[in-house]
Amino acid sequence: MMATRTKLSTLSRQVLTSSPRRFSVPQILSPRRSLSSRVQPSYPGCRPQLQVCHSQRCLTSPRGRRHFGASSTSRGATALAFAEEEPVEEIEVDQGTLPASKLRNIAIIAHVDHGKTTLVDQLLRQSGTLKPNTDQNSAASTDGDSEFGQRVMDSNDLERERGITILSKCTSIDYNGTNINIVDTPGHADFGGEVERVLNMVDGVALVVDATDGPMTQTRFVLGKALARGLRPLVVLNKADRSTARPAQVESDLFDLFATLGATDEQAEYPLLYASAKQGWATAQGPSAPGQAIAPGADMTPLFDLILSHVPPPSHLNRSKPFSMLTVQIESDPYVGVLYLGRVQSGVLRSAKAKSKKIFGRRGLERTEKDAAGAGEIVSIAGIKMGSGGVNVTLVHPEGWGEEGPVALPTTPIDPPTISVVVYPNDSPLAGQEGSKLTSQLIRDRIYKEAETNVALTVLPGPTSESLELRGRGVLHLGVLFETLRREGFELGIGPPKAVLVPNPEVPGQMLEPVEECTVMVKEEYAGGVVQKLTMRKGEMVSYEADEAQEGWVRIVMDVPARGLIGYMAGEFKNDVHGQGTINHIFKGYEPYRGAMDTGRNGALISMANGESSGYAMMPLQARGAMFIHPQIQVYPGMVIGESSKSQDLYLNPCVKKQLTNIRAAGADEKIVLASPKIMTLEESLAYMADDEIVEVTPKNVRLRKLILDVNKRMRMKK
Numbered sequence: 001m002m003a004t005r006t007k008l009s010t011l012s013r014q015v016l017t018s019s020p021r022r023f024s025v026p027q028i029l030s031p032r033r034s035l036s037s038r039v040q041p042s043y044p045g046c047r048p049q050l051q052v053c054h055s056q057r058c059l060t061s062p063r064g065r066r067h068f069g070a071s072s073t074s075r076g077a078t079a080l081a082f083a084e085e086e087p088v089e090e091i092e093v094d095q096g097t098l099p100a101s102k103l104r105n106i107a108i109i110a111h112v113d114h115g116k117t118t119l120v121d122q123l124l125r126q127s128g129t130l131k132p133n134t135d136q137n138s139a140a141s142t143d144g145d146s147e148f149g150q151r152v153m154d155s156n157d158l159e160r161e162r163g164i165t166i167l168s169k170c171t172s173i174d175y176n177g178t179n180i181n182i183v184d185t186p187g188h189a190d191f192g193g194e195v196e197r198v199l200n201m202v203d204g205v206a207l208v209v210d211a212t213d214g215p216m217t218q219t220r221f222v223l224g225k226a227l228a229r230g231l232r233p234l235v236v237l238n239k240a241d242r243s244t245a246r247p248a249q250v251e252s253d254l255f256d257l258f259a260t261l262g263a264t265d266e267q268a269e270y271p272l273l274y275a276s277a278k279q280g281w282a283t284a285q286g287p288s289a290p291g292q293a294i295a296p297g298a299d300m301t302p303l304f305d306l307i308l309s310h311v312p313p314p315s316h317l318n319r320s321k322p323f324s325m326l327t328v329q330i331e332s333d334p335y336v337g338v339l340y341l342g343r344v345q346s347g348v349l350r351s352a353k354a355k356s357k358k359i360f361g362r363r364g365l366e367r368t369e370k371d372a373a374g375a376g377e378i379v380s381i382a383g384i385k386m387g388s389g390g391v392n393v394t395l396v397h398p399e400g401w402g403e404e405g406p407v408a409l410p411t412t413p414i415d416p417p418t419i420s421v422v423v424y425p426n427d428s429p430l431a432g433q434e435g436s437k438l439t440s441q442l443i444r445d446r447i448y449k450e451a452e453t454n455v456a457l458t459v460l461p462g463p464t465s466e467s468l469e470l471r472g473r474g475v476l477h478l479g480v481l482f483e484t485l486r487r488e489g490f491e492l493g494i495g496p497p498k499a500v501l502v503p504n505p506e507v508p509g510q511m512l513e514p515v516e517e518c519t520v521m522v523k524e525e526y527a528g529g530v531v532q533k534l535t536m537r538k539g540e541m542v543s544y545e546a547d548e549a550q551e552g553w554v555r556i557v558m559d560v561p562a563r564g565l566i567g568y569m570a571g572e573f574k575n576d577v578h579g580q581g582t583i584n585h586i587f588k589g590y591e592p593y594r595g596a597m598d599t600g601r602n603g604a605l606i607s608m609a610n611g612e613s614s615g616y617a618m619m620p621l622q623a624r625g626a627m628f629i630h631p632q633i634q635v636y637p638g639m640v641i642g643e644s645s646k647s648q649d650l651y652l653n654p655c656v657k658k659q660l661t662n663i664r665a666a667g668a669d670e671k672i673v674l675a676s677p678k679i680m681t682l683e684e685s686l687a688y689m690a691d692d693e694i695v696e697v698t699p700k701n702v703r704l705r706k707l708i709l710d711v712n713k714r715m716r717m718k719k
């Protein structure tokens with residue numbers, strides 16, 4: 001944190017002093033500090049400016065030094081504009097938008113599979129926001145079986161596969177003239193700080209809980225954050241139609257959960273509805289007697305009404321002040337380019353005669369262009385060029401702030417990247433057989449494009465001219481990106497993930513490594529195994545206590561170096577806890593490097609042949625270790641085909657075929673019996689690989705191989 005602050009202030013100074021004085025000076029602010037000391041005098045003929053207050057991201061690229069300006073229009077209103085050498089385009093600031101009383105901003109918190117997507121779909125359908133013929137989900141039936149693939153919030157393939165929310169999405173519903181913006185909360189701390197940023201935009205939260213399963217540990221993290229912000233949740237006990245629903249027990253668990261998370265009396269008195277998102281009803285009427293089924297309601301009206309009555313409208317935001325907005329997310333659109341999403345914090349922004357500067361609201365998940373946006377509205381603004389960064393930037397109208405000048409809005413820092421990997425174009429002998437995008441130029445363009453909107457991702461030049469170094473929040477964060485690329489037809493070689501080390505500014509020569517605070521909720525009988533594994537990975541115990549919300553469960557908090565979590569989170573944890581536990585981590589800070597870790601990995605079984613693997617050859621090789629490939633798989637020299645039972649690497653030929661002759665053998669053929677190979681997913685491979693290996697990723701295959709395929713060259717390099 002300290003390091004970040006030093007860097008920021010230095011950068012600010014550099015940018016300020018090096019700026020040309022011809023037009024205006026960009027305003028780069030730390031949070032909560034006044035601009036007035038830095039506002040430059042206006043020069044004759046110079047137009048008023050729109051300022052961009054950067055409070056967290058630093059402007060490192062030259063593009064970041066561009067100037068934002070504003071121009072007066074014929075009606076005297078002032079325009080928000082970007083002014084460098086280009087002609088000025090305009091967005092006017094004016095009055096006349098959706099009144100705050102007709103707005104509700106709400107975040108939705110739900111454990112995977114508790115029915116969030118189905119619920120939002122129902123709300124969209126029943127509110128009539130999506131017209132039948134143009135519905136994004138018109139084909140979706142209410143029985144849930146054929147909905148897969150057509151639902152609104154859960155639209156990302158990868159999310160379906162992994163069952164977690166990766167990108168928080170914003171959906172807008174029109175209900176009787178009121179605009180309800182529902183923002184999804186990401187389900188994993190790997191997406192650094194996004195939960196807090198999303199909660200910043202809302203005035204209420206809806207907690208969706210399965211009436212059979214009850215509150216699950218994953219929701220605790222987000223719910224805790226929401227309560228700490230003083231938001232008053234409303235609760236929906238979903239899947240109340242199921243015969244297994246046990247509302248009384250779940251309600252009691254919920255109350256305990258609110259108590260453990262430190263809810264105030266007001267927050268603990270949350271309104272609760274029973275609902276069946278699948279059947280499309282919600283009701284406040286619980287079971288008539290203990291053990292009785294809940295009588296179905298008519299429709300979703302009780303939930304709509306509860307949102308309107310319980311979630312306060314954003315009337316506290318002042319529309320008579322000048323315009324300001326904190327950017328929370330960056331989106332990209334093929335037609336309008338980069339968009340900055342946020343909630344207007346004060347004032348009104350109106351687009352007029354704009355050519356490229358546009359304001360977008362939402363209808364369902366689709367963006368719709370708007371003429372104006374007032375304080376409290378969640379909008380995306382296109383056409384502002386900001387250079388690098390773009391999240392946690394305060395956009396302000398510079399006039400009307402009084403003596404103090406505009407002040408950057410408070411922000412939640414973006415967690416710094418903790419893991420780095422090097423990405424190469426695929427140069428294996430099988431390159432180009434499955435993918436269509438192979439060249440380093442294509443990879444480079446795509447990754448830089450991704451970095452525009454993926455705020456936790458940093459791209460640096462790699463060790464070779466063709467490679468790139470990517471830094472991200474964890475293996476899950478980077479793994480999601482690589483999965484996306486391979487689905488788009490890219491072939492890549494990905495190097496082993498490493499922790500991002502930084503030098504200690506106080507102790508020369510000492511390196512600091514990122515440490516994550518890891519919270520594990522697990523059944524007591526599996527706790528010992530988890531603690532042992534995390535301790536082996538240089539984790540240090542912070543607390544170990546019984547979980548008050550769930551009997552027989554414990555809550556363990558440990559500080560673990562980010563690199564220690566690489567292999568663990570990807571798969572081992574699930575095996576250790578037999579599916580009965582969750583692990584979450586959040587960036588804690590940089591601490592002195594804790595030394596090398598024992599990964600417990602043996603040597604590799606390496607193919608020395610080119611061709612197709614055969615069962616005949618592989619059967620005797622099984623005695624040498626565990627195989628990673630099936631028979632009849634293409635292999636090449638240098639490809640890792642298994643893990644040896646010894647610590648040294650072994651070179652094998654898995655392609656030997658049985659010689660066929662004309663002479664009949666006297667005995668029967670020996671039966672070929674092969675143990676099933678260990679097939680690793682992309683993330684498992686990333687977690688598993690050794691320093692001299694890379695993962696070859698193609699749209700159809702994930703292969704582990706040595707970085708240098710030629711054995712002699714590899715040996716020479718090792719020396």
Ligand code: GDP
Pocket residue numbers: 110111112113114115116117118119143144145154238239240241242275276277278279
């Ligand atoms: P999400 O992961 O929280 O978005 O959950 P989904 O909306 O994808 O729902 C997960 C599964 O639960 C799907 O198979 C739904 O059809 C099912 N489901 C959702 N709501 C209900 C409900 O109210 N009753 C029943 N019986 N099933 C539901």
